[in-house]
Amino acid sequence: MNPEQRRREVQRLHRSRPRSALLRWSGIALGALALFSLVSGEVAFSEARDPRRWSNLRRFLSEEALPRALAEPGAGWIDGWNWGARLWRERGAEALGATLSISLVAMGMAALLGSFLALASARSLMRPDPLIQGEPQSAGWWPRVGRAVRWLCTLLRAIPEYVWAFLLLSMWGATAWPAIVALALHNAGILGRLGAETIEDTPPRELRALRMLGANRRGLAVFGLWPGALTRYALFVFYRFETCVREATVLGLLGISSLGYWVQDARARQHYDDMLLFIGLGALLVLGADVASLLLRRWVRRAG
Amino acid sequence: MEAPRIPRPWPLGPRGVLLAGLVSAAVGAHLYLGLSWADLVPRGTGAQVCGDFFAAALRPAWTYEADFVPPGSAPFLLRLGEALLRTIVFASVGMTLALGMAVPLGFLASDAWWEDTRGGEDSRTGRGRLVQGLVRAVMAGMRSIHELLWALLFLAAFGLNTFSAVAALALPFGGTLAKVFAELIDETGGESSAALRAAGGGGLALFLFGRLPGALADMASYAFYRFECAIRSSAILGFFGYPTLGYYLHRSFENLHYREVWTYLYALALLVLALEAWSAALRRRFVA
Numbered sequence: 248m249n250p251e252q253r254r255r256e257v258q259r260l261h262r263s264r265p266r267s268a269l270l271r272w273s274g275i276a277l278g279a280l281a282l283f284s285l286v287s288g289e290v291a292f293s294e295a296r297d298p299r300r301w302s303n304l305r306r307f308l309s310e311e312a313l314p315r316a317l318a319e320p321g322a323g324w325i326d327g328w329n330w331g332a333r334l335w336r337e338r339g340a341e342a343l344g345a346t347l348s349i350s351l352v353a354m355g356m357a358a359l360l361g362s363f364l365a366l367a368s369a370r371s372l373m374r375p376d377p378l379i380q381g382e383p384q385s386a387g388w389w390p391r392v393g394r395a396v397r398w399l400c401t402l403l404r405a406i407p408e409y410v411w412a413f414l415l416l417s418m419w420g421a422t423a424w425p426a427i428v429a430l431a432l433h434n435a436g437i438l439g440r441l442g443a444e445t446i447e448d449t450p451p452r453e454l455r456a457l458r459m460l461g462a463n464r465r466g467l468a469v470f471g472l473w474p475g476a477l478t479r480y481a482l483f484v485f486y487r488f489e490t491c492v493r494e495a496t497v498l499g500l501l502g503i504s505s506l507g508y509w510v511q512d513a514r515a516r517q518h519y520d521d522m523l524l525f526i527g528l529g530a531l532l533v534l535g536a537d538v539a540s541l542l543l544r545r546w547v548r549r550a551g
Numbered sequence: 552m553e554a555p556r557i558p559r560p561w562p563l564g565p566r567g568v569l570l571a572g573l574v575s576a577a578v579g580a581h582l583y584l585g586l587s588w589a590d591l592v593p594r595g596t597g598a599q600v601c602g603d604f605f606a607a608a609l610r611p612a613w614t615y616e617a618d619f620v621p622p623g624s625a626p627f628l629l630r631l632g633e634a635l636l637r638t639i640v641f642a643s644v645g646m647t648l649a650l651g652m653a654v655p656l657g658f659l660a661s662d663a664w665w666e667d668t669r670g671g672e673d674s675r676t677g678r679g680r681l682v683q684g685l686v687r688a689v690m691a692g693m694r695s696i697h698e699l700l701w702a703l704l705f706l707a708a709f710g711l712n713t714f715s716a717v718a719a720l721a722l723p724f725g726g727t728l729a730k731v732f733a734e735l736i737d738e739t740g741g742e743s744s745a746a747l748r749a750a751g752g753g754g755l756a757l758f759l760f761g762r763l764p765g766a767l768a769d770m771a772s773y774a775f776y777r778f779e780c781a782i783r784s785s786a787i788l789g790f791f792g793y794p795t796l797g798y799y800l801h802r803s804f805e806n807l808h809y810r811e812v813w814t815y816l817y818a819l820a821l822l823v824l825a826l827e828a829w830s831a832a833l834r835r836r837f838v839a
Contacts, residue, residue: 273833284643294714307708348580355577401827405820407783409699409790410800414812417804418593418601423584428591478566484573497697510700519707526704530695537695543569550565 311519334521338509339528346505346532349423350488350495353430357491358484360435365442365480366468368396372446396439403436408494412501426498426505434487441483445476478547485543492536496529506532604809611817612810616803627811630799631818638795639822641713641788642781645720649781650774652693652725657732658758659686664736667744667758693726698784702791716793720784724777731773732766739765775830779823786819 248256284290294300316322316330366372373393375386411429419425454471462471499507506529513521563571593601614627625633658664665679696704701722705715744752744761752761789797796815803811 267836269832269836273829280639280643281647284640285647287640289637289640290644290713290717292714294709294712300709300712303710304708311707344583348583351577351580352584352586355573358573401824402820405783405823406816407787409787410797410816413790413801414604414804418597418604419590420597422590423586424590427586481566481569493697497699500699500703507700510703514703514707522703522707526696526700529697529700530692533695533697534691547566547569550569 307519311517312523314520314524315518330520331524334524335528339506339525342499342504342506342509342525343528343532345423346495346499346529347492349426349498349503349505350430350491350536352423353427353434353495354484354488354491356427356431357434357438357487358480360431361438361442361484362473362480364396364400364435364439365446365476366473368393368400368439369443369446369472371449371451372464372468372472397443400436400439400443403432404440405436406433408433409498409501412498412503416501416503421502421504423503425501426495426503429498430491430494434491437487438480438483442476442480445479445483446472449475478550481547482544485540485547488543489533489536489540493533496532603807604812607809607813610810611814612808613814616808616811617806627814631814634789634794634796634799634815635818635822638782638785638789638819641717641720641793641795642778642785644717645724645785646774646778646781648717648721649724649728649777652721653728653732656686656690656725656729657736659683660690660729660733661736663739663741663744663762664758666741667748667762668754690726690729693722694730695726696723698723699787699791702788706791711792713793716785716788719788720781724781724784728774728777732770735766735769735773736762772830772834775826775833779826779830782822782826783819 310318314327314330316326319326370393373389373396375389408429411432412425415425415428449472454467457467457471496506499505499509500511502508502511506525509525510522510529513519513525592598612627615624624630660683662683665683669679698719702716702719705719709715709718739762741762743765744757747757747761786796786800789795789799790801792798796819800812800815803809803815
C-alpha cells in the first residue's frame with residue numbers, strides 16, 4: 248500500500264464509522280449545558296479567590312479543627328486520646344449502632360417492598376395472559392396496574408431520602424421511623440425497577456412450559472420468576488446497602504439519632520473538633536459497609 | 552470443567568443462609584432500636600399534618616398559596632422554573648468538576664494504566680504501586696464522606712457561598728466516579744492493547760487507543776446516571792440555604808403550604824424521569 252492508498256483507506260474507514268444523531272446531539276446538549284452553567288454566574292467562582300475565605304479556612308484548619316484538649320497548655324497526646332475516647336463512649340458508639348441498625352431495618356423493609364413492586368411492575372407478568380406471545384397484550388386491567396406501579400416506583404426513587412425523612416419527621420416526631428421509612432421508600436423504588444428489569448430479562452422457555460401445564464399468574468410469579476431472579480435481586484440489595492448506610496448517617500442532621508445528629512449538635516455549638524471526629528466515624532462506617540457489601544456480593548455470586 | 556455438585560449438607564443453601572442472616576440482622580436491629588410499630592400511627596398534630604399533607608397530593612399549586620404575596624415577587628411557576636434551573640446548574644457544575652477529578656484519578660487507580668504505560672504485564676515499580684495506592688486512598692476518602700457532610704465542612708471552613716456548594720458535590724461524586732471508572736477500565740479485556748503493543752505501540756497512546764475505547768460507553772453511561780443523582784443532591788443542598796429546589800420546598804413546608812410542596816415534588820420527579828428516559832435511550836443504542 249503506498250501512502251496515498253493508505254490515506255484513502257483511512258478516510259474511507261473514518262467515513263464509515265458508526266454515527267448517531269442521538270449521541271451527537273446529546274453530547275452537544277450536555278456540553279452546552281456545562282458551558283452555560285459555568286458562565287451563568289449562578290456559581291460564584293470568584294469566592295474561591297477571596298482572601299477572607301482563605302484566612303477563614305486557615306483558621307479552621309489550624310485552630311478550630313484541632314481537638315480542644317490538645318490546645319490547653321501542657322497538654323499531651325494522652326489528653327487527645329482521652330477526648331476521643333470520651334466522645335466515643337458517650338455518643339459515638341451508640342450513634343454508630345443506631346446508624347447501622349436504621350440502615351439494616353430499612354434495607355429489610357426495602358427488599359420486601361421492592362420485591363412486590365418488582366413483580367407488580369414486570370411487563371412480562373402484567374399482561375392479560377403472562378408469557379404467551381401473539382395475544383393482544385395491552386388490553387385489560389393487568390397492564391394498567393403494571394403501568395401505575397411503574398409510576399409509583401419512579402416517584403418513590405425520584406424523591407431523595409432526605410426529603411422523605413424531612414416530610415415524615417413532622418408526622419411521626421423524632422423516632423427512628425422517619426429515617427427508616429424514608430430509606431425504605433426510596434430504595435424500594437430503585438429495587439422495584441431493577442427487580443422488574445431482571446424479571447423481564449428471565450429467559451421465558453421454562454416458564455412457558457409451566458404456563459402450558461396450567462400454572463396461574465401467582466404460581467408463575469412465586470415458583471417460576473421470583474426464585475430465578477432472586478440471586479441478582481440479592482446482589483442489588485447488597486449494592487444498595489452501602490448507599491443506605493451513607494444516607495442513614497446524614498439523615499441524623501434532621502434530628503434523628505444517628506451519627507448526623509451529633510455532627511449537627513457539634514456544629515451548632517461550634518465544636519468543630521467534635522464535628523470532625525463524628526464525620527470521620529461516619530466515613531469509617533461507610534468504608535466498612537463498602538467492604539462488607541463487596542464481600543457479601545462476592546459470596547452471593549459464588550453461591551449462585 | 553464444572554465441579555461435580557455436592558449434596559447440601561444443610562437444610563439451607565448458601566443463598567438461604569444469607570437471606571436468613573439478612574432477616575435476622577434486620578430483626579435484631581429492630582430490637583436494638585426499640586422500635587414500636589404503634590408509633591407508625593401519627594397522633595395529635597402529626598395526624599393533622601399527615602392528613603393535610605396527603606390531601607394536598609392531588610391538588611398541586613399553580614400559584615402562591617399565601618393570602619399575602621409581597622409585591623414584586625415573581626409568579627409561582629416562574630420561581631419554580633428558577634429553582635429547577637439553579638438545581639440543574641449546580642448539579643452540572645458539580646459534575647463537570649467531578650469529571651475533571653475522576654478522569655485522571657480513575658486512570659491512575661486502574662491496573663491497566665500501569666500495565667499499558669510501563670509496558671507489559673505487572674511491571675509496576677515500587678513507586679508505581681505507591682502512587683496507585685495513594686490515589687486509591689484519596690478516592691476512598693473523597694467518597695466516604697457524604698456530600699451533605701462535605702457541605703457542612705465547607706460551610707464551617709469556607710462560609711456560605713455557591714462555590715462551597717459545588718465543591719461539596721464535586722468531591723464525593725469525583726471519588727465515586729473515579730472508583731467506577733477504574734473498575735470499568737480494568738474489566739475490559741487487554742486483548743486489543745496487547746495486539747497494539749505487539750505492533751509496536753506503547754505508553755500513553757496504548758492506553759488511550761487500546762484500552763480506553765472498550766470502557767468508554769459504560770463510563771459515559773455511568774456518568775450520566777451520576778448526573779441524575781447530582782440533581783437530587785443539588786436539590787437537597789437547598790436545605791442548607793443554597794437557592795436550589797430544596798430551599799423553596801423547605802420554606803413552603805414550614806409555612807404549611809402543602810400544595811406548593813407537592814408541586815416541587817412533582818417537578819423534581821418529572822425532571823428525574825426525563826433524565827432517566829434520555830439516559831435509557833442512549834444506553835439502548837450504545838451499551839447493549
